[in-house]
Amino acid sequence: MNKTLRIIFLSLILFLLCGPLIVVSGVSLNAKKRLFFPPEGISLRWYEELLTESSWLIPVQNSLTIAFTSSFIALSIALPLAYFLWRYRVFYARALFTLGISPFILPPVITALGFLSFWVTIGFYGKMFATMISHAIFFVTLPLVTISLGFESIDHEIVEAAETMGADSRTVFKTVVFPLIRPYMISGFAFAFVLSLNEYIVAYMVSGFTVETLPIKIFNSLRYGYTPVMASVAVVFVLLAVIIFGLIGRFGDLPKLLGAMNPENK
Amino acid sequence: MIGERPKGIRSHLPVAYPALMLGIFFIIPFGIMVAISFFHRQPGGFYIPGFEFTNYKNLYTALFGRTLSFSLFVAGLSAAVCVSLAFPFTYFITRMRRRTQVIWLVFLMSVLSLSEVIIGFAWSLLLSRTAGISNLMVWLGLMEQPKAWYPGFAALLFGICYLAFPYTVLVLYPPLSRLDPALPEASQTLGASPLRTFFGVIVGSMRNAIVAAFVMVFVFTLGVYLLPQILGRPQHWTLSVLITDQAIYQTNMPMAASMAIFFMFVSLLLVALTMVIGKGKKIKTQ
Amino acid sequence: MAGLTLEDIHKNFGSVVAAREVNLKLPHGRFVCFLGPSGCGKTTLLRLIAGLESPTQGHILLDGEHITWTPAHKRNFGMVFQSLALFPHLSVGENVTYSLRVRHVKKSTQQKRAAELLDLVQLSGFEDRHISQLSGGQRQRVAIARALAIDPLLFLLDEPLSALDAKLRESMQLELRLLQQRLGVTTILVTHDQREAMTMADMVVVMGPDNRVRQVGTPLDIYRQPSDTFVADFIGSSNLLQGSCMGAREIKIGDQHLEVAEMPAGVSDGTSVTVSVRPEDISVLPGAEKRDNCLHGTVSFIRDVGSNVEIYLNCKGLQIISQSTPKGRPDVKPGDEGTAILPPASCIVLKS
Numbered sequence: 001m002n003k004t005l006r007i008i009f010l011s012l013i014l015f016l017l018c019g020p021l022i023v024v025s026g027v028s029l030n031a032k033k034r035l036f037f038p039p040e041g042i043s044l045r046w047y048e049e050l051l052t053e054s055s056w057l058i059p060v061q062n063s064l065t066i067a068f069t070s071s072f073i074a075l076s077i078a079l080p081l082a083y084f085l086w087r088y089r090v091f092y093a094r095a096l097f098t099l100g101i102s103p104f105i106l107p108p109v110i111t112a113l114g115f116l117s118f119w120v121t122i123g124f125y126g127k128m129f130a131t132m133i134s135h136a137i138f139f140v141t142l143p144l145v146t147i148s149l150g151f152e153s154i155d156h157e158i159v160e161a162a163e164t165m166g167a168d169s170r171t172v173f174k175t176v177v178f179p180l181i182r183p184y185m186i187s188g189f190a191f192a193f194v195l196s197l198n199e200y201i202v203a204y205m206v207s208g209f210t211v212e213t214l215p216i217k218i219f220n221s222l223r224y225g226y227t228p229v230m231a232s233v234a235v236v237f238v239l240l241a242v243i244i245f246g247l248i249g250r251f252g253d254l255p256k257l258l259g260a261m262n263p264e265n266k
Numbered sequence: 267m268i269g270e271r272p273k274g275i276r277s278h279l280p281v282a283y284p285a286l287m288l289g290i291f292f293i294i295p296f297g298i299m300v301a302i303s304f305f306h307r308q309p310g311g312f313y314i315p316g317f318e319f320t321n322y323k324n325l326y327t328a329l330f331g332r333t334l335s336f337s338l339f340v341a342g343l344s345a346a347v348c349v350s351l352a353f354p355f356t357y358f359i360t361r362m363r364r365r366t367q368v369i370w371l372v373f374l375m376s377v378l379s380l381s382e383v384i385i386g387f388a389w390s391l392l393l394s395r396t397a398g399i400s401n402l403m404v405w406l407g408l409m410e411q412p413k414a415w416y417p418g419f420a421a422l423l424f425g426i427c428y429l430a431f432p433y434t435v436l437v438l439y440p441p442l443s444r445l446d447p448a449l450p451e452a453s454q455t456l457g458a459s460p461l462r463t464f465f466g467v468i469v470g471s472m473r474n475a476i477v478a479a480f481v482m483v484f485v486f487t488l489g490v491y492l493l494p495q496i497l498g499r500p501q502h503w504t505l506s507v508l509i510t511d512q513a514i515y516q517t518n519m520p521m522a523a524s525m526a527i528f529f530m531f532v533s534l535l536l537v538a539l540t541m542v543i544g545k546g547k548k549i550k551t552q
Numbered sequence: 553m554a555g556l557t558l559e560d561i562h563k564n565f566g567s568v569v570a571a572r573e574v575n576l577k578l579p580h581g582r583f584v585c586f587l588g589p590s591g592c593g594k595t596t597l598l599r600l601i602a603g604l605e606s607p608t609q610g611h612i613l614l615d616g617e618h619i620t621w622t623p624a625h626k627r628n629f630g631m632v633f634q635s636l637a638l639f640p641h642l643s644v645g646e647n648v649t650y651s652l653r654v655r656h657v658k659k660s661t662q663q664k665r666a667a668e669l670l671d672l673v674q675l676s677g678f679e680d681r682h683i684s685q686l687s688g689g690q691r692q693r694v695a696i697a698r699a700l701a702i703d704p705l706l707f708l709l710d711e712p713l714s715a716l717d718a719k720l721r722e723s724m725q726l727e728l729r730l731l732q733q734r735l736g737v738t739t740i741l742v743t744h745d746q747r748e749a750m751t752m753a754d755m756v757v758v759m760g761p762d763n764r765v766r767q768v769g770t771p772l773d774i775y776r777q778p779s780d781t782f783v784a785d786f787i788g789s790s791n792l793l794q795g796s797c798m799g800a801r802e803i804k805i806g807d808q809h810l811e812v813a814e815m816p817a818g819v820s821d822g823t824s825v826t827v828s829v830r831p832e833d834i835s836v837l838p839g840a841e842k843r844d845n846c847l848h849g850t851v852s853f854i855r856d857v858g859s860n861v862e863i864y865l866n867c868k869g870l871q872i873i874s875q876s877t878p879k880g881r882p883d884v885k886p887g888d889e890g891t892a893i894l895p896p897a898s899c900i901v902l903k904s
Contacts, residue, residue, distance in 0.1 A: 205510070
């Protein structure tokens with residue numbers, strides 16, 4: 001491929017991708033409330049506010065709690081499902097897998113409305129517990145897909161070798177399958193976690209008026225009382241993602257985790 | 267032995283918990299929503315169980331029709347733009363040295379961590395008159411006066427494509443990384459220029475992956491709720507906005523439910539159609 | 553026709569040297585093999601010729617014209633890749649006529665040519681089949697047909713037979729050789745299998761682990777007169793004995809003396825040399841016989857593979873391997889005393 005064309009294309013995409021990152025960082029460090037270009041004055045006050053104001057700390061706490069528990073529950077559902085579909089051949093495999101990915105492939109508003117109807121009927125509308133379960137189901141797809149990818153990459157002969165050496169199903173799972181699947185479980189959890197932190201519509205519909213999550217707070221802030229603190233939140237999230245994925249990239253096999261089957265080191 | 271049939275009812279046990287959870291917390295909510303779409307709405311916001319088609323009949327409004335077509339249009343367009351940009355981008359990434367690849371992937375993951383609302387906010391700034399790209403252009407001397415490029419259709423499109431881009435790359439990454447590097451080389455030794463190789467061989471052999479990516483992005487962007495409100499004018503609001511409006515602000519759950527069900531059918535239909543068209547070509551060569 | 557010339561070719565990938573000081577003149581219309589162990593640079597050389605890589609230094613000329621900087625898609629060569637690289641989304645016929653389609657050849661001509669080519673590789677009627685429906689050997693043939701579609705100036709093959717099983721590989725070697733002779737196209741095949749090179753090539757280019765060309769010649773020349781110890785060891789099997797020069801025709805090995813037919817130039821008394829003797833040239837007699845140019849020892853191992861017999865003799869710490877036909881097998885068993893006879897004409901002296 002023409003080298004210069006490729007460089008131009010990649011640079012353009014890089015520039016466009018960076019744009020919002022730069023702008024958001026700029027807002028979070030801006031001394032004044034409104035951002036003008038060229039910028040005027042740098043200050044860390046918005047970060048301070050994020051860490052001290054309870055009006056921000058509570059949504060942060062809510063979001064983290066919901067993200068953590070829902071990702072965990074999602075993982076607990078996805079793991080046995082993916083394992084079962086890989087280990088055995090059943091006629092309902094296709095149907096079950098489709099069920100597993102349905103919550104996510106439908107437009108979120110539909111799933112959100114479904115959850116709303118459910119919780120209202122049951123009577124748990126407005127409880128944080130409802131948001132946790134709803135997020136868990138909504139995000140089941142992510143660990144399901146990553147873990148299935150992981151299972152796909154397991155060489156069947158490894159399992160067979162273990163069996164010939166005397167390991168029963170349980171031992172095979174504990175000593176061979178689980179360690180190989182673990183990185184995919186972690187990445188599935190990480191994806192669900194990040195998405196749950198940023199998810200708006202399900203959280204809003206299910207208990208938006210009582211449980212204020214971070215995205216809800218930010219959107220409200222955007223509509224009714226703009227404050228650059230939301231930019232600080234975004235910057236913190238991005239830095240967190242860079243650290244976590246940077247660590248995975250440095251010490252793990254990020255390309256393999258994302259599905260690359262090419263072990264060639266160029 | 268992997269891939270064998272499970273013996274006896276007990277060996278189906280591991281899958282009971284996930285099936286139960288999905289059954290109770292997904293299928294049942296869905297069923298309830300379907301039921302509600304047939305319920306009777308009482309003035310004041312509540313609804314009583316019943317069976318009527320009123321809610322579906324009420325879909326035949328200009329507003330619903332217009333919003334539905336707009337949602338489909340903007341989703342289709344963003345999907346097309348996104349995949350067209352992400353495909354060569356991902357291809358280049360998969361051909362890079364491992365270290366460079368990892369750096370790009372970590373960068374994409376951090377872009378992924380931006381929530382929809384933050385992306386909307388950032389683009390609203392970038393396209394504003396006071397602190398955006400147009401200000402940069404004026405500063406560089408490329409433009410005379412700063413302009414506000416938002417709210418508007420282009421702004422919305424930009425925002426949606428930006429939001430969907432990392433996901434598109436992640437979906438295209440596995441198949442593209444498995445592409446035999448000898449394939450484009452063979453094409454070149456057979457006389458095809460690099461451009462022709464790209465479209466004829468690389469795009470050609472990745473047809474199925476491209477269709478799958480398109481479908482995924484299409485469904486994904488169909489569901490955007492926040493971006494239309496931040497970057498677009500009311501005429502750009504999508505069906506998700508309308509449905510939420512009905513459910514929360516108009517407290518008309520049955521109406522919202524019927525809209526949602528209809529919406530779902532239309533999107534599933536389009537997905538099926540796209541897959542048939544995409545796979546159709548493959549059947550012909552066989 | 554001058555054929556292909558490589559002048560002073562160097563290729564680095566960063567700090568890794570892939571090919572060093574390569575100077576070759578390849579004749580027109582011949583079957584050439586680039587032979588060597590993994591990592592010696594033979595595939596790199598092929599890729600440089602194909603235009604898939606550019607040399608760090610040096611020139612490539614075709615019939616006197618510089619093609620060093622011509623891009624791959626303008627060189628009009630045909631190449632078969634190790635992974636075959638058949639286009640999965642195209643049928644057999646579409647794969648084969650790809651190079652014609654790219655050159656905007658008329659549809660009817662394309663179809664005719666496809667039929668011709670598939671006939672040539674014994675896959676007549678396979679035009680509409682899908683790649684996934686073919687066996688390994690059939691895919692091989694499609695790759696060959698595809699590379700030959702435009703009657704290329706050079707036919708390049710990168711370890712094309714490595715994925716096939718042994719029997720199929722042997723029959724394909726013969727087929728490729730016959731095909732090349734029939735078409736008369738200049739062919740370069742890369743392989744690490746010296747038997748393959750010996751079977752198919754008119755000319756063998758041996759590359760060593762130092763990424764240089766070690767020897768160029770016909771298969772038999774290289775076999776009988778290896779230029780150095782690496783070539784002697786890589787081609788066929790050989791006994792390599794360390795010794796020192798003791799005059800115009802004598803080598804001292806340990807405390808024994810061996811007469812040789814020829815001494816290479818530049819070797820004086822006392823210089824260390826290596827003597828290479830092919831196992832099939834050594835005969836073993838039972839017992840401790842007194843003959844000219846012989847080594848005494850004990851039989852340590854006998855390998856009988858049915859078609860030939862190898863006798864391992866331990867001569868005062870030196871291992872000598874002798875090979876004979878079943879009929880000519882000496883009457884010895886492991887533990888017996890034996891005498892190995894090394895005819896002077898078969899002792900090749902190599903500089904160490």
